[in-house]
Amino acid sequence: MSKYEVVxxxxxxxxxxxxxxxFSPSKNSYSDVPNENINEIDLSFPGIMPSLNKExxxxxxxxxxxxxCVQPDELMFDRKNYYYPDLPKGFQITQxxxxxxxxxxxxxxxxxxxxxxxxxxxHLEEDTASMDHYDYYTLIxxxxxxxxxxxxVTEPCxxxxxxxxxxxxxxxxxxxxxxxxxxxxxxxxxxxxxxxxLKNENGEFITPRVEIKNxxxxxxxxxxxxxxxxxxxxxxxxxxxxxVQETRRFDEATKTTIRMRTKEDAVDYKYFVExxxxxxxxxxxxxxxxxxxxxxLPNERLKRxxxxxxLSESEAKTLVKDFELSNYYEECIKIGIxxxxxxNWLSTNIxxxxxxxxxxxxxxxxxxxxxxxxxxxxxxxxxxxxxxxELFNYCxxxxxxxxxxxxxxxxxxxxxxxxxxxxxxNILKNNLKLIEDYHNGKTxxxxxxxxxxxxxxxxxxxxxxxxxxxxxxxx
Amino acid sequence: xxxxxxxxxxxxxSGKLKVKDLAQQAVDxxxxxxxxxxxxxxxxxxxxxxxxxKSILSGIPYSAKDLFSTKGILTTGSSNALKDYIxxxxxxxxxxxxxxxxxxxxxxxxxxxxxxxxGTTCHTGIVRNPYDENREAGGSSAGSAVAVASGVVPFAxxxxxxxxxRKPASFCGxxxxxxxxxxxxxxxxxxxxxxxxxxxxxxxxxxxxAIVVDSIKGPDSKDMTALPKTDDLTPLLDxxxxxxxxxxxxxxxDIRSYDNPSDExxxxxxxxxxxxxxxxxxxxxxxxESIDQKLLNAIQPTYQVISCAEATSNLSMYTxxxxxxxxxxSNINEMVKDYRAHGxxxxxxxxxxxxxxxxxxxxQERYYLNACRVRQMIIDKFNELxxxxxxxxxLASGGGAPLFDxxxxxxxxxxxxxxxxxxxxxxxxxxxxxPAGFINNLPIGINITGKVQDDxxxxxxxxxxxxxxxxxGGLHE
Numbered sequence: 001m002s003k004y005e006v007v008x009x010x011x012x013x014x015x016x017x018x019x020x021x022x023f024s025p026s027k028n029s030y031s032d033v034p035n036e037n038i039n040e041i042d043l044s045f046p047g048i049m050p051s052l053n054k055e056x057x058x059x060x061x062x063x064x065x066x067x068x069c070v071q072p073d074e075l076m077f078d079r080k081n082y083y084y085p086d087l088p089k090g091f092q093i094t095q096x097x098x099x100x101x102x103x104x105x106x107x108x109x110x111x112x113x114x115x116x117x118x119x120x121x122x123h124l125e126e127d128t129a130s131m132d133h134y135d136y137y138t139l140i141x142x143x144x145x146x147x148x149x150x151x152x153v154t155e156p157c158x159x160x161x162x163x164x165x166x167x168x169x170x171x172x173x174x175x176x177x178x179x180x181x182x183x184x185x186x187x188x189x190x191x192x193x194x195x196x197x198l199k200n201e202n203g204e205f206i207t208p209r210v211e212i213k214n215x216x217x218x219x220x221x222x223x224x225x226x227x228x229x230x231x232x233x234x235x236x237x238x239x240x241x242x243x244v245q246e247t248r249r250f251d252e253a254t255k256t257t258i259r260m261r262t263k264e265d266a267v268d269y270k271y272f273v274e275x276x277x278x279x280x281x282x283x284x285x286x287x288x289x290x291x292x293x294x295x296x297l298p299n300e301r302l303k304r305x306x307x308x309x310x311l312s313e314s315e316a317k318t319l320v321k322d323f324e325l326s327n328y329y330e331e332c333i334k335i336g337i338x339x340x341x342x343x344n345w346l347s348t349n350i351x352x353x354x355x356x357x358x359x360x361x362x363x364x365x366x367x368x369x370x371x372x373x374x375x376x377x378x379x380x381x382x383x384x385x386x387x388x389x390e391l392f393n394y395c396x397x398x399x400x401x402x403x404x405x406x407x408x409x410x411x412x413x414x415x416x417x418x419x420x421x422x423x424x425x426n427i428l429k430n431n432l433k434l435i436e437d438y439h440n441g442k443t444x445x446x447x448x449x450x451x452x453x454x455x456x457x458x459x460x461x462x463x464x465x466x467x468x469x470x471x472x473x474x475x
Numbered sequence: 476x477x478x479x480x481x482x483x484x485x486x487x488x489s490g491k492l493k494v495k496d497l498a499q500q501a502v503d504x505x506x507x508x509x510x511x512x513x514x515x516x517x518x519x520x521x522x523x524x525x526x527x528x529k530s531i532l533s534g535i536p537y538s539a540k541d542l543f544s545t546k547g548i549l550t551t552g553s554s555n556a557l558k559d560y561i562x563x564x565x566x567x568x569x570x571x572x573x574x575x576x577x578x579x580x581x582x583x584x585x586x587x588x589x590x591x592x593x594g595t596t597c598h599t600g601i602v603r604n605p606y607d608e609n610r611e612a613g614g615s616s617a618g619s620a621v622a623v624a625s626g627v628v629p630f631a632x633x634x635x636x637x638x639x640x641r642k643p644a645s646f647c648g649x650x651x652x653x654x655x656x657x658x659x660x661x662x663x664x665x666x667x668x669x670x671x672x673x674x675x676x677x678x679x680x681x682x683x684x685a686i687v688v689d690s691i692k693g694p695d696s697k698d699m700t701a702l703p704k705t706d707d708l709t710p711l712l713d714x715x716x717x718x719x720x721x722x723x724x725x726x727x728x729d730i731r732s733y734d735n736p737s738d739e740x741x742x743x744x745x746x747x748x749x750x751x752x753x754x755x756x757x758x759x760x761x762x763x764e765s766i767d768q769k770l771l772n773a774i775q776p777t778y779q780v781i782s783c784a785e786a787t788s789n790l791s792m793y794t795x796x797x798x799x800x801x802x803x804x805s806n807i808n809e810m811v812k813d814y815r816a817h818g819x820x821x822x823x824x825x826x827x828x829x830x831x832x833x834x835x836x837x838x839q840e841r842y843y844l845n846a847c848r849v850r851q852m853i854i855d856k857f858n859e860l861x862x863x864x865x866x867x868x869x870l871a872s873g874g875g876a877p878l879f880d881x882x883x884x885x886x887x888x889x890x891x892x893x894x895x896x897x898x899x900x901x902x903x904x905x906x907x908x909x910p911a912g913f914i915n916n917l918p919i920g921i922n923i924t925g926k927v928q929d930d931x932x933x934x935x936x937x938x939x940x941x942x943x944x945x946x947x948g949g950l951h952e
Contacts (some may be wrong), residue, residue, distance in 0.1 A: 040563070040564055043797050044792045044797070045544075045562065045563075045564070045797075045798065046544065046550070046552065046557065046560070046562070046665045046666075046792065046793075046798075047542075047543075047544045047562075047566060047661075047662065047663040047664050047665050047666065048662070048663075049661065049662050049697060049698050049699070049700075050699065051696060051697055051698075051699055052699060079788055081787070081788050081791060081834070083791065083794070083808075083811065085796065085807050088792065088796075088797060089791065089792050090788070090790075090791020090792050090794065091788050091791055138807075268835055268836050270787075270788070270831070270834035270835060270836075270839070272784060272785075272788070272834060272839075272843065275668075275669035275670035275700075275785060276669050276698075276699065276700060277699050277700075278699055278700050
């Protein structure tokens with residue numbers, strides 16, 4: 001492998017969340033009933049004209065900022081002309097001349113190394129209708145026709161399937177963080193085309209660029225890259241297969257790529273500026289307003305969790321992939337819970353509970369402040385960690401503040417030395433033989449004695465004080 | 476009927492004339508004119524009447540070019556490709572006229588989808604000039620021009636992409652007004668070339684043109700190119716043109732610019748000079764300006780390239796799948812091909828091929844993008860002139876309506892004269908043609924064009940000239 005450098009560029013379409021379609025007032029929402037959210041514009045009846053959805057523009061500009069792109073001074077759209085049954089106008093309104101963002105840059109981290117993804121551009125466009133093909137006919141559903149999409153095009157600067165996956169995860173998370181898209185690949189909110197070819201040690205391209213269309217999930221992207229890289233290397237080295245610039249598709253069943261068409265069949269889209277949408281100046285203050293809404297992003301969080309909070313990469317990913325969960329975690333740290341402790345509570349208690357109850361963290365009763373109360377009580381020794389866990393469960397069961405429940409259930413460690421001394425004296429008195437063994441070198445019996453103390457105090461003994469007394473007594 | 480809108484209003488309000496009877500008159504006249512001139516695709520036998528007492532247009536009958544979508548009424552674009560198409564929504568201007576109580580009595584024939592300047596490519600056959608049935612009415616809004624010139628209705632809607640309102644107005648001896656781009660919304664109007672397409676009106680007086688435009692102009696949430704609200708034009712018509720400055724282009728309207736002018740052209744320019752004298756008498760200054768002949772010669776090819784390019788894209792929606800007669804074929808590509816091959820006339824197909832060619836990757840820079848640049852040069856030149864002038868005055872055509880046999884060979888700079896009104900479409904300038912007089916018993920118009928959103932000035936100049944010319948549109952029996 002090291003003989004070759006893998007060069008990958010990604011083109012990703014993301015379905016943008018909005019009330020209405022990007023150029024028509026029809027509803028933008030999924031419907032089981034075909035052709036329900038349509039009007040004359042979506043079906044392209046004669047005389048229709050586009051009217052641009054400001055919310056879609058706002059979201060596209062926001063993603064442009066997330067990707068570190070330069071925003072244009074004005075909005076402009078172009079026509080991409082081609083005939084296909086899912087495109088009723090015979091052209092798609094998209095952006096070529098002045099996209100909502102160009103020349104972006106994203107810093108990412110994967111497998112213990114930093115890498116940069118350069119963004120060629122991000123543009124706003126309309127989706128096509130969806131089609132169901134049968135043996136002798138095809139059904140067209142125009143609900144999706146005209147819904148807003150952002151297309152993100154990276155430079156060919158990604159060098160492995162793992163990097164491609166890291167970028168896609170970042171992108172999907174960012175889209176969700178910014179409420180731009182639900183970004184669920186399985187539901188088609190995110191569609192990814194992968195361009196791959198290889199360079200030799202001298203940095204020269206040795207295989208033609210192959211585009212793999214519409215890969216259906218993030219893990220398939222990894223599979224597709226791996227297969228395609230192996231295929232190109234094999235073809236290059238053995239010459240058994242001719243390599244040409246072509247478009248292929250990923251076959252999920254066999255995890256292979258299959259030829260769709262070669263370069264010769266490429267369509268000339270005859271782009272020109274869309275005359276029915278006048279150029280619209282973009283107000284600087286509007287951009288400022290949009291920028292303010294962007295939360296701290298998943299790549300920044302991932303790196304901070306690993307570098308500053310000492311979480312492992314996979315631990316950090318668990319949090320970052322869920323915006324609300326990550327926000328909860330950040331709040332915990334902000335109010336002073338130790339980052340590692342906060343993560344442990346989340347991973348061992350909270351996430352499991354949420355999954356079991358089919359809940360999101362938003363509806364979770366124990367706020368970061370309640371959690372801090374419990375953690376603080378454990379740290380100060382007022383309750384044991386076992387009692388802490390009990391208190392946590394009481395909170396969830398009784399939906400009551402932990403301070404009240406601690407009193408109600410009498411959760412408190414026994415830290416009265418006299419009282420503990422009496423109990424310990426009693427234990428030692430009944431185990432003289434073991435004391436002798438202890439002094440003869442069986443020091444692990446110390447644990448047995450502590451265990452006895454806990455048993456007799458029903459776990460309420462403060463272990464620090466109990467240990468101190470026991471140590472003194474056994475001298 | 477040859478009365479203007481205000482006169483008809485008075486008759487309706489006084490009860491001398493009933494709305495129903497007026498509509499019936501229009502329907503009867505439509506049928507009569509249709510048998511002679513073939514001006515209509517659809518004559519609405521029982522027009523829907525819904526009066527609006529607050530509007531001056533209430534009860535006034537009108538005709539609309541068959542490019543305007545009319546809910547429940549056949550809208551063909553004068554093409555076989557849409558020969559049975561009935562829209563389920565109204566174009567914005569149609570719904571505005573409906574609200575004002577105007578009564579749609581017919582849909583008029585035009586060159587197929589507005590692509591043409593002769594009125595001879597309608598799927599219902601050629602449209603004939605009411606002054607001479609062996610001659611064109613001009614195009615593409617041929618039927619609408621005939622309807623107004625023949626006294627069928629006091630006003631009609633047209634569209635103007637190169638000169639499709641202002642040229643037929645000249646040939647039919649009526650007023651044809653295309654306001655500033657965006658003043659009248661285009662939603663629901665079958666497109667030709669969106670960056671050049673304008674809605675325009677035909678009337679028999681400048682004031683009527685202002686009245687109609689006032690009731691259909693204004694912002695539209697469905698058309699992003701529509702302008703924000705503007706003041707009404709009619710109240711601002713005062714005919715006061717004292718001190719206004721007009722220019723004409725020597726290369727177009729000076730007989731000395733032509734090597735071997737035809738008799739007709741000589742007469743036309745003589746008429747033009749008479750009007751200039753009248754304009755001067757009204758207190759206006761009229762000054763000749765010179766424009767690089769190369770730039771003038773570029774108007775027609777620039778128009779061809781841009782309009783064909785946009786048309787290729789705009790007409791791509793006609794596939795015969797969702798609407799229109801389905802083509803035959805064993806797959807969708809064959810079906811679309813069959814539909815378009817049979818639906819479109821050869822003229823349109825030629826233009827679509829040109830449009831497709833100039834947009835191709837390898838040709839786009841040389842043809843389409845250069846045409847866009849030349850368009851901008853022409854706009855800049857006129858905007859520069861408009862900083863010194865209130866308007867540009869010119870002949871709307873080099874003579875009266877041509878014969879159908881089309882034997883008249885047009886000289887190269889006469890070709891400029893026949894195509895220069897497209898300047899108004901390049902820049903979206905307000906532009907109006909008014910009748911100027913007759914040459915060889917055929918009407919001919921002059922045209923006033925002004926700077927963007929200066930419609931009031933353009934209309935006022937036309938209004939003053941119209942009064943003084945003393946020839947009002949309309950074919951008097």
